[in-house]
Amino acid sequence: xxxxxxxxLKHRNGGDFVVQIENLTVNAGEIVCxxxxxxxxxxxxxxxxxxxxxxxxGEIYIGDQCxxxxxxxxxxxxxxxxLVFQDYALFPHLTIMGNVTFGLSDETKxxxxxxxxxxxxxxxxxxxxxxxxxxxxxGEQQRVALARALAPNPRLLLMDEPFSGLDTVLRNxxxxxxxxxxxxxKTTVLLVTHDPEEAMRMADRIILxxxxxxxxxxxxxxxxSKPVDEFVASFLGSVNRVAATSVDGILETELGQVPHAxxxxxxxxxxxxxxxxxxxxxxxxxxxEVTAKAIETRSLGPFSLIVLELPSGRRVTARAATVLQxxxxxxxxxxxDRHQVFLFSDG
Amino acid sequence: MAVVxxxxxxxxxxxxxKQQSVSGLALVVAFLIAIPILxxxxxxxxxxxxxxxxxxxxxxxxxxLNTVILAVGVSALxxxxxxxxxWFVTMYDFAGRQQFTWAxxxxxxxxxxxxxxxxxxxxxxxxxVQSLLRExxxxxxxDYWFPQMRSVGGAALMLGLVLYPxxxxxxxxxFLEQSVAALEVGRTLGRRPFQVFYSIALxxxxxxxxxxxxxxxxxxxxxxxxxxxxAVDTFTTGIYRTWLGLGEPAAAAQLAAMLxxxxxxxxxxxxxxxxxxxxxxxxxxYQTIRRQKLKGWKSIICSAxxxxxxxxxxxxxxGWLLNKSFIYPETVLNREFPSLVFSSISVAFVASVVxxxxxxxxVYTKRQDRQQNSFSLRKISVRVAGMGYAIPGPxxxxxxxxxxxxxxxxxxxxxxxxxxxxxxxxxxxxMFALMFAYVVRFLAVSLNTVEASVEKIxxxxxxxxxxxxxxxxxxxxxxxxxxxxxxxxxxxxxxFVDVLKELPATLILRPFGFETLAVRAYELAxxxxxxxxxxxxxxxxxxxxxxxxxxxxAIGRSRxxxxxxx
Numbered sequence: 029x030x031x032x033x034x035x036x037l038k039h040r041n042g043g044d045f046v047v048q049i050e051n052l053t054v055n056a057g058e059i060v061c062x063x064x065x066x067x068x069x070x071x072x073x074x075x076x077x078x079x080x081x082x083x084x085x086g087e088i089y090i091g092d093q094c095x096x097x098x099x100x101x102x103x104x105x106x107x108x109x110x111l112v113f114q115d116y117a118l119f120p121h122l123t124i125m126g127n128v129t130f131g132l133s134d135e136t137k138x139x140x141x142x143x144x145x146x147x148x149x150x151x152x153x154x155x156x157x158x159x160x161x162x163x164x165x166x167g168e169q170q171r172v173a174l175a176r177a178l179a180p181n182p183r184l185l186l187m188d189e190p191f192s193g194l195d196t197v198l199r200n201x202x203x204x205x206x207x208x209x210x211x212x213x214k215t216t217v218l219l220v221t222h223d224p225e226e227a228m229r230m231a232d233r234i235i236l237x238x239x240x241x242x243x244x245x246x247x248x249x250x251x252x253s254k255p256v257d258e259f260v261a262s263f264l265g266s267v268n269r270v271a272a273t274s275v276d277g278i279l280e281t282e283l284g285q286v287p288h289a290x291x292x293x294x295x296x297x298x299x300x301x302x303x304x305x306x307x308x309x310x311x312x313x314x315x316x317e318v319t320a321k322a323i324e325t326r327s328l329g330p331f332s333l334i335v336l337e338l339p340s341g342r343r344v345t346a347r348a349a350t351v352l353q354x355x356x357x358x359x360x361x362x363x364x365d366r367h368q369v370f371l372f373s374d375g
Numbered sequence: 376m377a378v379v380x381x382x383x384x385x386x387x388x389x390x391x392x393k394q395q396s397v398s399g400l401a402l403v404v405a406f407l408i409a410i411p412i413l414x415x416x417x418x419x420x421x422x423x424x425x426x427x428x429x430x431x432x433x434x435x436x437x438x439x440l441n442t443v444i445l446a447v448g449v450s451a452l453x454x455x456x457x458x459x460x461x462w463f464v465t466m467y468d469f470a471g472r473q474q475f476t477w478a479x480x481x482x483x484x485x486x487x488x489x490x491x492x493x494x495x496x497x498x499x500x501x502x503x504v505q506s507l508l509r510e511x512x513x514x515x516x517x518d519y520w521f522p523q524m525r526s527v528g529g530a531a532l533m534l535g536l537v538l539y540p541x542x543x544x545x546x547x548x549x550f551l552e553q554s555v556a557a558l559e560v561g562r563t564l565g566r567r568p569f570q571v572f573y574s575i576a577l578x579x580x581x582x583x584x585x586x587x588x589x590x591x592x593x594x595x596x597x598x599x600x601x602x603x604x605x606a607v608d609t610f611t612t613g614i615y616r617t618w619l620g621l622g623e624p625a626a627a628a629q630l631a632a633m634l635x636x637x638x639x640x641x642x643x644x645x646x647x648x649x650x651x652x653x654x655x656x657x658x659x660x661y662q663t664i665r666r667q668k669l670k671g672w673k674s675i676i677c678s679a680x681x682x683x684x685x686x687x688x689x690x691x692x693x694g695w696l697l698n699k700s701f702i703y704p705e706t707v708l709n710r711e712f713p714s715l716v717f718s719s720i721s722v723a724f725v726a727s728v729v730x731x732x733x734x735x736x737x738v739y740t741k742r743q744d745r746q747q748n749s750f751s752l753r754k755i756s757v758r759v760a761g762m763g764y765a766i767p768g769p770x771x772x773x774x775x776x777x778x779x780x781x782x783x784x785x786x787x788x789x790x791x792x793x794x795x796x797x798x799x800x801x802x803x804x805x806m807f808a809l810m811f812a813y814v815v816r817f818l819a820v821s822l823n824t825v826e827a828s829v830e831k832i833x834x835x836x837x838x839x840x841x842x843x844x845x846x847x848x849x850x851x852x853x854x855x856x857x858x859x860x861x862x863x864x865x866x867x868x869x870x871f872v873d874v875l876k877e878l879p880a881t882l883i884l885r886p887f888g889f890e891t892l893a894v895r896a897y898e899l900a901x902x903x904x905x906x907x908x909x910x911x912x913x914x915x916x917x918x919x920x921x922x923x924x925x926x927x928x929a930i931g932r933s934r935x936x937x938x939x940x941x
Contacts, residue, residue: 060457104562117556121578130574131564180564252901259584 030183031214032077032093033058037086039076043083047072047240049086054184057214059207061221061231065263069240070220074186077218078111079104090183110177114189116169118161119148123147124172125157126210131180144179150209151175166194166344167202174206178213185210187219191226203229224264228252236260253367258301261370267301268344274298274372279371283307284318287365295373304347306368309360318362322354401740404733405760409816411774412759412766415635418628418777421564426617426626434613438630442609442637444527445534449595450588452535456684457542458584462572463681465550468666469674475681476547477927482688483540484919486876487599488897489912491524492535493692495604496699496905498524500850523579524709533601535611536688538591543928545587549580555664569665596637597767599879600897610634611879614769619883624777633768638765647667693916699812699909716914719875719891722769722806725820726813727870731863733814734821738829764819768812768879775812779803804886817873821866828862829855865925 034052041047047069052127054060067102075081077088079095079102088096090109104111129140133322147153151171156313163168170190177185190206191199207230210217221227227234229250235245244256249270272281274295279288281300307368312319320336323343332353334346354360463469464476482490498504507523508514523529553576561571577584594679599611608629620628669677691745739756763771788799802808830853840850879894885894892911899908 079558080562104559105565105567107563108565109563111560113556114558115554115556117560119557119561119575121581130561176560182563186563203590204455252918293808 029056029067029214031089032216032218033087033089033330034077034182035087037076037083037088039075039081039086040148040338041072042067045069046141047076049073049242051055052235052242052245054216054218056216058232059215059217059219059230060236061219061227061234063221063224063227063234064237064262066222068237070107070222070237071188072240072373073237074188074218074220077184078109078186081105087206088186104341108180108183109181110182110185112170112173112177112187112190114186114193116161116173116193118172120167123158123160124153124164125206126177127161127172128157128179130176143247144175146250147175147179167198170194170202170206174209178215183216185215186215187217189221190219191223192223228264231337236263255370258370258372261301265303266345267303268307269299270302270344271340272298272300279328279369281369282318282340282363283320283344283362286364286369286371288366288371290373292370295371298371298373300371301370302344302364303368304345307336307344307346308363308365309334309346309348309352309354312359312361318363319359320362322356322360325353325356327353336360381612388668392456392717397740398828401737404737405757408760408818409762410778411469411771411815412635412762412810414777414787415628415631415766415770415774419623419626419632421628422657426623427629430613430617430626434608436934437608438613440606441527441602441639442614445531445593445602445607445609446595448531449534449538449591452531453539453542453591454584454588456487456535456539456575457544458546459686460681460844461543461546461550462576463677464663466572466666467548467677468668469677471678471681472666475678475685477923478689479543479681480540480692480923480927481685481701481920482537483926484916484923485537485689485692486592486600486878486893486898486915487534487537487598488878488893489605489696489915490537490688490692491530491601491604492696492900492905492912493894493907494529494533495524495900497691497695498522505884517538520705525607530598530605530607532599533605534686535592537595539684541590541594542587544581545583550576551664553579570709574797592641592769593638593765595878597770599769599882600893604897604900610771611767614767614773615879615883618769618773618776624780627773628777630889631767634767634770635765638767669790692915694915695908696916699906700913703906712910715890715892715895715911718889719914721890722809722813723871723874726810726817726874726888727867728860729810730818730821730870731816731825731866733818734825734866735863737822738826742828742829757826761819763815764817766816768816769883770919771812771816772880772883775808775815775880776803779808804884806886807887809881809884809886809889812884813870813874813877816877817870820869820873824862824866824869825859828859832854832858833893847939868925871924872918872922910939 032052034049037049037052038189039047045067052073062073062211064070072081073151074082076096083096085098085152086096086277087094090107094100095100101298108190112315115332119130122130123262125141125144125148128144129137131226132140132143135143144157145154147157151174153171153175155169156164156168170193173190179273194202219230231248233245234251236251238259244251244260252264254262261267270281270283272279272296274280274288274291274293276293277287277289277291279286279291279300281302283302309322322334323337324335326333329352330373331347332350332351334348334353336344336346338344345346368375440742460475460479464479496502500516500521508519508521512519523900530739533591557575557579562568566574597611598609599615601613602609603615610633613629614630614634617623617630626845667860717939737757737760766774783800783803784802789800790796836854839852840846840854875891876893881891882897885891890898892915896908896911896915897904899911
């Protein structure tokens with residue numbers, strides 16, 4: 029498995045939309061998720077990495093081989109990359125075995141099937157080898173697509189929304205299974221998704237894109253807890269927007285004061301973003317505490333969302349373990365976890 | 376859970392009675408339409424004595440050989456032109472691509488017998504091409520070899536040039552419908568563009584291509600005008616000759632049955648070849664095809680490959696026809712021409728309206744069944760009624776002449792015996808017989824068009840309308856007609872043009888002295904008055920362009936997910 033490096037890339041996708049990437053690296057054996065809202069250029073980036081489109085400028089390296097630069101372009105058929113689409117794009121006229129051995133065309137039939145056999149076995153598809161794709165379930169089809177992409181031993185695996193064709197229950201299962209297989213085989217993966225939860229579950233690192241550019245790269249934890257801007261913070265999880273006053277080292281909000289490294293006097297009146305789980309609820313013990321009234325609770329299973337009404341009438345949403353959830357109408361004391369309160373001075 | 380429609384639970388006798396009589400009527404209509412087929416098939420078992428023996432030893436091997444050569448030649452030609460042009464305009468961008476996309480349909484407007492007249496006019500000994508060659512090189516008659524137009528090869532060329540659009544049409548639709556993702560995955564798995572075409576796109580499009588080829592072959596097998604004019608003996612000309620020349624209806628019917636056997640063999644072979652495979656794309660997401668831009672000689676090759684069929688299949692023959700019409704304006708500007716146009720248009724119009732009414736009736740009767748979720752005779756009747764398109768014109772004519780003649784003779788005999796009055800021919804040789812033939816032959820066209828559009832009206836639409844109080848006649852006017860109106864017009868036009876072009880059945884069944892444009896063109900060409908045939912021919916071609924426009928517009932809109940980007 030090889031490393032993928034994209035640098036100084038620029039590509040116009042018809043019309044005015046431009047994808048511009050200064051640096052994007054996927055290390056060997058790493059699973060990187062390319063995350064972003066639809067139309068942010070993530071699929072275009074994947075196509076450029078696959079060699080299906082030729083970039084206007086910039087370089088792409090797979091391992092030591094330069095596959096795209098000025099006056100030099102290696103097409104998809106010569107890149108040795110695997111590709112898995114959302115709709116799997118299985119060849120309906122070929123059996124499962126035919127699909128999986130499709131990329132092994134240089135060898136004899138026996139040899140091809142000898143290579144595909146263990147892969148099919150690992151994917152629990154060996155009994156289905158003689159069937160046609162439409163005879164399999166959605167989850168099985170997804171495994172065939174994965175097996176087909178992995179069979180020719182690609183240097184890099186590219187996946188375009190590979191799980192979004194599955195229903196919720198199956199999706200979680202297939203995702204876990206795929207993750208295990210990819211990690212076991214130490215595959216280098218660039219996976220495109222619009223689902224932050226999926227990205228956080230799958231990725232060693234996340235690359236978040238917006239309007240054709242990379243906004244932030246890092247581990248899921250970094251992106252979640254240290255977003256570089258409002259967009260990143262709100263894309264990865266829900267947030268409450270609350271008015272605040274910034275004084276030196278401290279943010280004063282209606283939900284209480286929190287120390288914050290970026291808080292400076294000259295910022296003054298501002299808005300901060302607070303994750304629901306940053307609002308801790310407790311019983312009212314005494315005077316001087318910040319309190320709020322729980323006016324609506326909604327259980328999501330292990331967690332509950334609680335809509336709180338502050339004394340000013342302003343409403344915020346908190347998240348708490350269901351066992352600790354207050355009654356509707358109950359007055360709670362609240363405090364803030366300072367690590368999940370975000371201030372973006374430019375926003 | 377099954378959805379039970381209220382009107383099914385309705386126990387009222389009147390409703391039931393009405394429903395039953397409607398199905399009864401549908402059965403009767405389907406049976407009437409099936410009569411010619413049944414008659415022809417039935418004649419397999421009628422002994423014909425020596426005549427069959429005679430045919431089998433003299434002409435039959437020749438019919439068979441010519442028909443096979445014709446079928447093979449036309450297949451090769453339509454596949455080569457149709458599939459490659461469809462692939463080029465779908466996957467690549469080159470000079471004139473957009474214009475070729477629809478221009479490649481144009482030869483569809485050209486009936487094979489008319490292109491045969493023009494090519495004979497151009498390339499025969501006395502034609503401009505050979506004359507020019509003789510003039511330049513100073514050759515005389517026996518100095519040189521020139522391909523003979525009037526041959527089985529020439530007939531295959533003519534038919535191939537005007538029938539390839541069937542294959543082009545369906546292959547293009549199939550290529551457009553294919554998941555681009557499958558082709559792209561193929562590339563990442565190491566296949567070059569041509570290999571992707573060969574190992575993915577072509578197998579995926581195969582059922583569609585075979586269906587298009589089957590259509591082209593049906594037209595080939597049923598072609599009469601071209602082979603008759605070129606004096607190539609095939610089944611259709613054989614049927615015509617055995618019937619009208621030898622006066623042997625039973626033998627003609629048996630030839631016809633053999634020919635129909637070929638046609639159904641085609642249909643069955645196509646079904647078998649599919650096997651277990653499924654050819655629909657497995658995914659539901661579409662991406663706009665990113666056409667690869669071609670430059671230099673590649674672009675020129677593609678443009679040329681698309682231009683040649685349009686040129687030889689349409690531009691050249693139309694140019695010749697126009698030229699002749701201008702040189703001999705009296706072929707158009709004569710006293711008979713307006714009445715010829717009028718009679719052609721009137722039969723075509725009446726036939727298309729009748730076919731539409733029957734098609735609507737059958738489709739709506741069948742629709743009731745689908746909602747009841749049951750297997751029924753009504754569904755079968757619709758299928759049978761749609762089979763006429765597969766029956767070659769001369770076969771159909773035989774299948775109509777025989778029962779109509781029988782009825783006429785019986786009635787005449789009965790009347791003479793009982794009342795001493797001769798009624799003569801009541802059905803044979805009348806407008807009714809001709810109209811009946813048109814409807815049987817072209818009902819499938821309006822049936823398919825109407826059926827496809829009625830299917831777009833989902834039961835849920837009707838249910839939604841019902842919840843808003845719109846039912847019965849009101850629903851027909853406010854929901855159904857607005858949705859299917861375009862298709863009704865299309866169905867009318869398609870049948871109209873098909874009838875206008877129809878030659879063999881008209882030739883055999885027409886009332887004495889009745890002429891259409893097609894018949895007049897055929898007669899003039901048979902008399903070697905090719906230039907004079909240009910007038911009626913150009914009128915037929917002009918009418919033929921209408922469905923071509925409809926088709927090319929429809930196919931442009933047909934791709935699911937068109938314009939959306941993943």
